[in-house]
Amino acid sequence: MIQLPGRKGENRVDVLLDFILHRMDTFLAQWTVNMEEAGYLEHTTAKKEDCILSLKGLIEPIRALHLRDPSSLNFATILKHNRDLADFLVNTGRRHQARGLKAEMFFGCFKTLLHALEEIIVQSDLPNDEKLRGYIELRRAVDAVETIAVADWEGRTHDTKLDILAEKNRSLTLEKNKYENIFESTSDIVLVINDAGAILEMNGVAREYFGTGPLGTFVFPHIGHPDYGVKEFLERYPHDRNHEIRLKGGAEIYSMFIVPLKKVSLASAGYVIILSDITSIVDQRTKLEQLVLERTEALTKSEQLFRSLFTSAGEGILLVDTSLKIVQANEKAANMFGLTRSWLEGENCVKIIHPDSIDVLRQAASIQEDDVWHGEFNGITGSGDAFPASITVNKFRLGNEVFLHLIVRNITQQKAMERYLLEEKSKAEEMNVTLRNVMKAIDREKDDLELSINQKVTTSIIPSLQKLATEENVEVRDMYMKILRDQLAGLTRSSGALNNEDIVRLTKSEVQVCQMIQSGSTSKDIAEGMAISIETVQTHRKNIRRKLGLSGKDVNLFAYLNK
Numbered sequence: 001m002i003q004l005p006g007r008k009g010e011n012r013v014d015v016l017l018d019f020i021l022h023r024m025d026t027f028l029a030q031w032t033v034n035m036e037e038a039g040y041l042e043h044t045t046a047k048k049e050d051c052i053l054s055l056k057g058l059i060e061p062i063r064a065l066h067l068r069d070p071s072s073l074n075f076a077t078i079l080k081h082n083r084d085l086a087d088f089l090v091n092t093g094r095r096h097q098a099r100g101l102k103a104e105m106f107f108g109c110f111k112t113l114l115h116a117l118e119e120i121i122v123q124s125d126l127p128n129d130e131k132l133r134g135y136i137e138l139r140r141a142v143d144a145v146e147t148i149a150v151a152d153w154e155g156r157t158h159d160t161k162l163d164i165l166a167e168k169n170r171s172l173t174l175e176k177n178k179y180e181n182i183f184e185s186t187s188d189i190v191l192v193i194n195d196a197g198a199i200l201e202m203n204g205v206a207r208e209y210f211g212t213g214p215l216g217t218f219v220f221p222h223i224g225h226p227d228y229g230v231k232e233f234l235e236r237y238p239h240d241r242n243h244e245i246r247l248k249g250g251a252e253i254y255s256m257f258i259v260p261l262k263k264v265s266l267a268s269a270g271y272v273i274i275l276s277d278i279t280s281i282v283d284q285r286t287k288l289e290q291l292v293l294e295r296t297e298a299l300t301k302s303e304q305l306f307r308s309l310f311t312s313a314g315e316g317i318l319l320v321d322t323s324l325k326i327v328q329a330n331e332k333a334a335n336m337f338g339l340t341r342s343w344l345e346g347e348n349c350v351k352i353i354h355p356d357s358i359d360v361l362r363q364a365a366s367i368q369e370d371d372v373w374h375g376e377f378n379g380i381t382g383s384g385d386a387f388p389a390s391i392t393v394n395k396f397r398l399g400n401e402v403f404l405h406l407i408v409r410n411i412t413q414q415k416a417m418e419r420y421l422l423e424e425k426s427k428a429e430e431m432n433v434t435l436r437n438v439m440k441a442i443d444r445e446k447d448d449l450e451l452s453i454n455q456k457v458t459t460s461i462i463p464s465l466q467k468l469a470t471e472e473n474v475e476v477r478d479m480y481m482k483i484l485r486d487q488l489a490g491l492t493r494s495s496g497a498l499n500n501e502d503i504v505r506l507t508k509s510e511v512q513v514c515q516m517i518q519s520g521s522t523s524k525d526i527a528e529g530m531a532i533s534i535e536t537v538q539t540h541r542k543n544i545r546r547k548l549g550l551s552g553k554d555v556n557l558f559a560y561l562n563k
Contacts, residue, residue, distance in 0.1 A: 013073065016121055016134045017063045020055070023120050027055060030119050034112035040105065048262070054113065057088030062141045073137060078144035085141070086148035093153050103153055107146070114142060188276045189254070192261075193219050195269035197230045209247075219273065223256075224248045230271075234258070239271070244282070252279045316408035324349040324365060327403065336389075336410050338381035349406075354378035354386050364393040365404055371395060379408070388415050461488065479529030483516060505547045513540040518561040 020027065028051055035041040046054075065082060066073045078085055089110070096106050121135055184204045192201035197218050202210065210222055220228040224247060228236070237243045239258040246253055254275040261270045316333030320326055329344040337344070337352050344352070353361055357377035364373045373393040378386050392407040461484065468480040506514065509530070516526045523537045530537075545551050550560060 013066050013070075013134050013137050014063055016124065016138060017059050017066075019124060020059060020117060020120050023123075024052060024055070026123075027116050027120055028052070031113055031116040034115050035109065038108060038112055040109050040112065043105065044109065054088075054092065057092070058113070058142070058145065061085045061088070062138070062145075065141075073141050075140045075144045078141060079147065083148050086145040086152075089145055089149040090152045093149050097153060103150075106153075107150065110146065110149075114139075188274050191219055191273040191275075193271050193273065195230065195271075197233070200270065222248060223273075223275075244278070245275075247275070252277055253282045254278065316406075316410075318344075318349070318406040318408065320349055320365075320404040320406055322365070322402050322404070324361070324404075333408060336408060337379060338383055338385075343382075352380055354380050360391075364391065364406075365395075367393065367395050369395050369397055369402065376411070379410075387412050473531075476529065476531060479525070483519060483521075483529065506544065510540050510544050510547070513537065514544060514561055517541075517558055520558070 028048060031051060032041065035044065062073065062085060065085060072078070072082060093106055097103075118135070121131065124131060126134070186203065187205060188203075189206045189209055190201075190203040191199055191206055193199055197220060198216060199214050199219050199222075202212075202215060214222050220226060220233060223245060225233065225236075237245075237256060237258060239260055241257075243256045244253055245256050255278045257274045257276075259272040259274070261272065314332065316336045317330045318326055318333055319328040325348050326344050326346065329341050331341065334341045334344055339352075349361060350358060354377070357379075360375055360377045364375060367373045371394070374390070375393075376388060376390050379389045380386055388411050390409045390411050394405040396403060396405065465484065468477055468484065471477050471480060512530065513526055516529060521529065523534055523541070526532075526537045526540075527534045541557065542551075545557060548560070550557065
């Protein structure tokens with residue numbers, strides 16, 4: 001029993017009608033049984049959609065009148081004022097009458113419909129008295145509709161019926177010829193089988209492929225399934241779907257579509273099998289599938305290569321959309337900024353750029369598609385430390401979206417090296433100045449050395465040579481030779497403490513004594529070399545010390561002259 005809504009005692013016609021409409025599958029099954037038991041099913045051409053339309057065409061006008069004015073839903077009022085309730089049944093009767101259908105057949109089928117409604121009403125859980133009251137009210141409305149339809153059926157003259165029938169026959173013949181032409185002219189193989197699987201009809205293409213021998217035999221051996229029955233065949237190949245098969249002994253591939261004849265008529269229990277040669281399509285599809293597979297594999301390899309390069313690149317890489325939101329980042333970029341990839345991805349670049357570099361990034365983002373931009377900016381690590389970085393930006397389109405490809409390099413060491421080189425350059429310039437000063441000093445020393453040598457040659461060596469040339473005493477000559485050797489050996493050494501002013505203050509003999517003291521000669525050596533007494537040498541020493549300002553000082557004359 002089916003639970004119905006509503007309050008007890010309420011008029012149940014609208015509830016019953018709504019219940020019937022919601023039990024459409026049950027109604028169709030019950031009506032088919034009733035039609036078959038009455039012997040009408042084998043003569044009908046009605047489809048499922050026609051049966052649904054018949055039920056709604058009867059019930060919905062009655063339901064609408066009941067909702068509008070329940071008191072009008074009685075036999076007499078319908079006949080007098082609401083004859084339009086029978087319009088659907090009247091028009092349906094006229095069409096069937098034009099096709100040559102007898103009144104008994106038409107109204108008999110109508111009665112089986114009413115019997116199916118009665119069966120459904122019986123299934124409701126209303127109390128019997130309410131169920132009976134609702135049914136009686138509904139039945140009186142249906143009786144009025146039936147009476148109006150019978151009157152219309154009987155109201156036509158015999159000649160009118162013949163004219164309508166002839167016109168309908170011509171129309172049906174044209175329709176039949178049209179569909180027969182389509183059936184025969186289609187390039188598909190079309191087989192019509194009964195509910196047992198025997199071939200009833202074949203079109204021209206089927207006869208050309210199979211011959212006429214298969215007519216009346218089971219279809220399954222001819223399509224490569226000799227062990228199948230109808231049940232197994234439909235389980236393997238459900239209707240209303242396309243299936244790909246190979247026919248027995250053939251290399252061609254066919255698309256098979258199965259249409260139940262019940263879609264054409266409830267009285268038909270067979271099937272139409274439509275086979276379309278799709279060999280070329282399948283071959284093309286196979287090639288396309290292979291091409292797609294190859295390109296998919298190539299794309300997969302390219303993607304793997306890209307991911308490998310993206311992940312393992314020695315430079316930071318950021319994929320950014322036009323709003324500067326980071327779409328993807330590699331590990332190098334994450335390490336560079338002291339953050340994780342998961343944190344970077346989805347964040348805006350502004351969070352990892354120093355405020356003084358925001359304009360630089362916006363300038364880079366404003367480039368045209370496929371352009372490349374190079375520059376420098378200051379980045380910020382997760383701990384807030386700033387670092388200098390170089391950036392290369394490329395703008396490209398991927399599908400309908402535009403992205404920025406950022407390659408970032410930390411140039412802290414490079415900047416430090418630049419500073420170091422600048423410092424070294426400054427130091428080198430300072431060193432060059434120092435070297436120039438040293439060279440100048442060396443040049444001055446060279447000039448002083450040349451002057452000193454010139455003075456020694458003039459004041460010492462030449463006078464000694466002159467004395468050597470005029471001296472006859474061998475021992476004195478040997479002394480002068482020794483003095484000359486010492487003087488020559490000391491040419492490149494410092495001239496000692498004596499300067500030009502000192503030499504001017506000293507006598508010639510005192511200068512000679514100074515030179516011999518400077519060369520390491522003792523007072524005895526000086527006395528012998530100059531042929532004077534030791535006391536004279538000592539006198540010369542005292543005069544030399546006085547003139548050089550050494551009197552009363554604890555300064556060794558030899559050390560003074562050689563300092």
